[in-house]
Amino acid sequence: MLIEIDFSSDEAIYQQLCNQIILGIATSRLTDGEVLPSVRQMADEIGINMHTVNKAYTVLRQEGFVKVDRRRGAFISVDDRNRERALRMVEKDLRVLLAEARCRGLSKKDMLLLVDRIYDEYDGVTRE
Amino acid sequence: MLIEIDFSSDEAIYQQLCNQIILGIATSRLTDGEVLPSVRQMADEIGINMHTVNKAYTVLRQEGFVKVDRRRGAFISVDDRNRERALRMVEKDLRVLLAEARCRGLSKKDMLLLVDRIYDEYDGVTRE
DNA sequence: CACCTGTTATATACATAGTATAACAGGTGG
């Protein structure tokens, strides 16, 4: 999977890396069991330090998106248990996001359409 | 408006302050034209440094939530022009949030209901 | 003139981010 880092962004490199991998999983470009490049290889490809990649992998592991096999290395393994916990986590971030949206004059309908459209992109052609 | 800061959070104090003020505006606890406490007064109330409050006010001013009147000080003034720009800004954050939600097993319907519910809270009793 | 506003300047302390070099334990294949 192609990773693109914006070095002029105020968002940390390891955070951008995490987000892109999560986006990759959501859009099925990364599938369960798929092996990620080794920390050294990924670092060389992007042009960053090995430890920065290692930090991203460590965070992804702690958050339940990745596991490590001594033999193969890091691979995708999504922990989707704890549905209630996930709902609570996402709700806090969503409140801030929607507050800003509402202040900016975006209506509930605007946001519902946006969620609908993005989710359909993630689900691919499996629209119902 | 009551401000509560979580000093053990990994989120910066000035960022928490910004978010709570934006949430205050969205929930109509802060209305257009309303004067915010002075940087020194707010700092004393919360128990933080004056410069931390000043940074929050500066960010809010740059993002178009607050203006400064030489006479009165900082007051709420929401810039809701540039609707398209706001939509683009919010979309980027929403993509990351929805990606994580989808990975966690939350369906489109789950998220639509959540958005619907939070927006209704913000709109208060003006549900249609 | 005293007092309030935001703003700016300096300095310090601390945490995080990123890089660099090096080494280690575990697993694989020749």
Add this chain to the structure above:
DNA sequence: CCACCTGTTATACTATGTATATAACAGGTG
């Protein structure tokens, strides 16, 4: 056994961001 790969850990260094503290300034008010 040995070279080679994996993630992981340790140490050191630089840079940046956060938060604090003290002080001063310009503009406006009463």
